[in-house]
Amino acid sequence: MRNIAEIDRNFQTASVDGMKLEFHNALAAPFAVEGFAWRSPGGPLYRLPEHFTTAEINKDALLLAHHTAGGAVRFRTDSAAIVLRARLAASFDMNHMPRTGSAGFDLYRREHGRLVFTAAAQPNRDQKLLEIPLVREAEGGETEYLLNLPLYGGVEAIDIGLAPGSSVSAPPPHRIAHPVLFYGSSITQGGCASRPGNCYTSLLCRALDAEQLNLGFSGSGKGEIALAEAIGRLSLSCAVLDYDYNAPDAAHLEATHGPFFQAIRRRRPDLPILLVSKCDFRGTESDARRREIIRRTYDRALGAGDRFVWFLDGETLFGAEERDACTVDGCHPNDLGFYRIYRAMLPVLRQLIHLKSSR
Known part of the structure; x- marks a missing residue:
């Protein structure tokens, strides 16, 4: 993978x-x-450890790790003008x-204590x-800004x-x-939000004031x-496991869900996990x-005395009213669907994170 620091940059002063x-x-x-937990300074925007091979992780996930879902740039400036200049690895189109x-x-701007949508870059x-x-x-x-990167493509x-x-200065620490x-799946990655900031993961992390x-x-x-x-080797405030959709069948989900949870839990016994x-x-x-397979992972953890685990029934995420208005294709949420997921998940995450901090 090419090192970003090696990319030539010209015309650092320009008129636009x-x-x-x-x-x-x-x-x-x-x-x-x-948004890139394993990235070294100057390294590529890659969402997984670079040492992973297809012997450990499926090849499609290794390719999709080049996509910048959840990636963001934060900064403070008093500039009256802000212009984005970017080079995409690919302009992903679906x-x-x-x-x-x-x-x-x-782009989001801090106003009266909250980040407010300011503008979108539309390639x-x-x-x-x-x-x-x-x-x-x-x-x-001088004001704080948050620039969300594309959900698909690099x-x-x-x-x-x-x-x-x-x-121009560093942003304040997250709360x-x-x-x-x-x-999780394509839904976790952000399909099919109209903007990166409308993905449920982005909505949650703005509300919590946490890195995603x-x-x-x-x-x-x-x-x-x-x-x-x-x-399990990362220092996290909370983890959300939402990969039900991508298990090829129930047998695969049953064979992997409990072990995946336990592999994290062995290294992080007090990490809140939803x-x-x-x-x-x-x-x-x-x-x-x-759903019962996932609930069983939760029940077994509770039975073993785990105080930092929670189960959220996906059937409740879209709510009861106009559920059929929440997706673009019967599966992938639109902005309404992502907003409802966010509203259902936010109080749970707040409770889990507070539980850990109050120990």
């Missing part, structure tokens, strides 16, 4: 849409790059997901080089253009010191023990059996 700007490498200090979500960026089909004004006339002095370089002489990790580690791999969350052991079943529950015999 009549605005004179100084461009800064957003993948280096003082900018904070988040027939059931807006390109603003799969290949776009979105065209197959566009790899982006130069897009996100803010033109900001006011209010990113090779990110520069942020600011007005000449503007300040929750350690990241929240999500492991998104290990959602479309069709490829198979519950491999090597990944569970790697997760176990979640599929949100597109239809009441079929297969759906019920899969």
Whole structure:
């Protein structure tokens, strides 16, 4: 994998849409790059340990780890203008997901204590080089910003253009010191949110004020023990296991779910872990059996005295009203579906994280 630090950068001072700007490498200090637990400084934006091979993790997950779901850049600036210049590894395009979500960026600004959506970068089909004004006339002095990276496809370089002489500094620490990790399927990865910030994992981490580690791999969350052991070596505030959808059948889920949970638990006995079943529950015999397998992992943990585990029934995630309005295809949530998942999951995560901090 190519080292981002080796990519040539020219024209660090430039005019864009009549605005004179100084461009800064957003993948280096003082900018904070988040969402890549195993990345070394200057390394590629890759979501898994680079040493993993197909003997440990399925090949599709290794490829999808190049996708930047959950990745973000945080910084503070007093610049009145902010321009994004980025080079995508690929402008990922799908027939059931807006390109603003799969290949776009979105920017949030801290206002009155909360992060508020400010602008989205909308690439065209197959566009790899982006130069897009996100803010033109900001006011209010030095302010915190959060730039979410694309949910699908990869990113090779990110520069942020600011007005000449503007300040740029590191962001404040998160209120929750350690990241929240999500492991699962295409739904976890963000399919099919209209923007990266509308994925349920992003909604949750903004509300909690925590770094997000998104290990959602479309069709490829198979519950491999090597990944569970790697997760167990991380310092986390909470982990959400949501890979029901990607187990090829109930037998695979039964063979992997309990062992995956236990592999994490052996290394992190007091890590809050939320176990979640599929949100597109239809009441079929297969759906019920899969849910029971996940519930059984939870029941066994409780029976062993585990105080840091919780089960959330996926059937409840979309709520009771207009459930059929929550997906684009009967499976993948749209923005309404992701918002309802977020609303159902937020109080549970708050309770779990508080339980650990109050020990």
